[in-house]
Amino acid sequence: MNDLVNTAKRLLLVAACALVDADGRVLLAQRPPGKQLAGLWEFPGGKVEPGETPEQCIIRELHEEIGIETEIPCLAPLTFASHSYDDFHLLMPLFVCRRFRGIAQPREGQALKWVRPKQMRDYPMPPADAPLIPFLIDLL
Ligand code: C5P
Numbered sequence: 001m002n003d004l005v006n007t008a009k010r011l012l013l014v015a016a017c018a019l020v021d022a023d024g025r026v027l028l029a030q031r032p033p034g035k036q037l038a039g040l041w042e043f044p045g046g047k048v049e050p051g052e053t054p055e056q057c058i059i060r061e062l063h064e065e066i067g068i069e070t071e072i073p074c075l076a077p078l079t080f081a082s083h084s085y086d087d088f089h090l091l092m093p094l095f096v097c098r099r100f101r102g103i104a105q106p107r108e109g110q111a112l113k114w115v116r117p118k119q120m121r122d123y124p125m126p127p128a129d130a131p132l133i134p135f136l137i138d139l140l
Contacts, residue, residue: 012047014090017062064107074099
């Protein structure tokens with residue numbers, strides 16, 4: 001069963017962000033060894049902590065994971081991913097951010113790659129993230 005009303009599964013809220021550079025490339029991060037879905041490429045982000053908004057979560061995660069600084073007005077909501085994993089249902093708002101400071105650095109052992117929107121299809125992604133690609137290709 002794959003809908004939120006009838007599922008008994010835990011609902012996990014994760015926020016993700018497509019960082020877009022001045023050349024229109026998008027930053028992908030590879031999930032490091034030891035993590036669930038290791039080796040797959042995703043949009044930077046993470047779990048929304050209690051008391052946080054998705055925007056605050058993105059600002060914190062970009063800072064912690066890749067040393068990028070941004071502010072709430074620079075985050076434009078684009079769409080949501082919704083995917084039912086075996087043990088939880090994931091709800092994941094995707095933001096787009098074109099205004100940020102810093103140079104992306106892998107602070108948590110992950111590989112980082114700036115890719116052209118259409119090239120994103122060549123990077124294996126978690127099942128929640130992959131359906132977001134057409135939205136980004138349309139936008140960018
Ligand atoms: O990143 P983190 O491990 O905290 O995310 C929790 C879970 O959310 C992951 O194990 C994965 O199943 C899912 N996730 C996802 N796509 C992302 C980030 C997380 O499917 N971009």
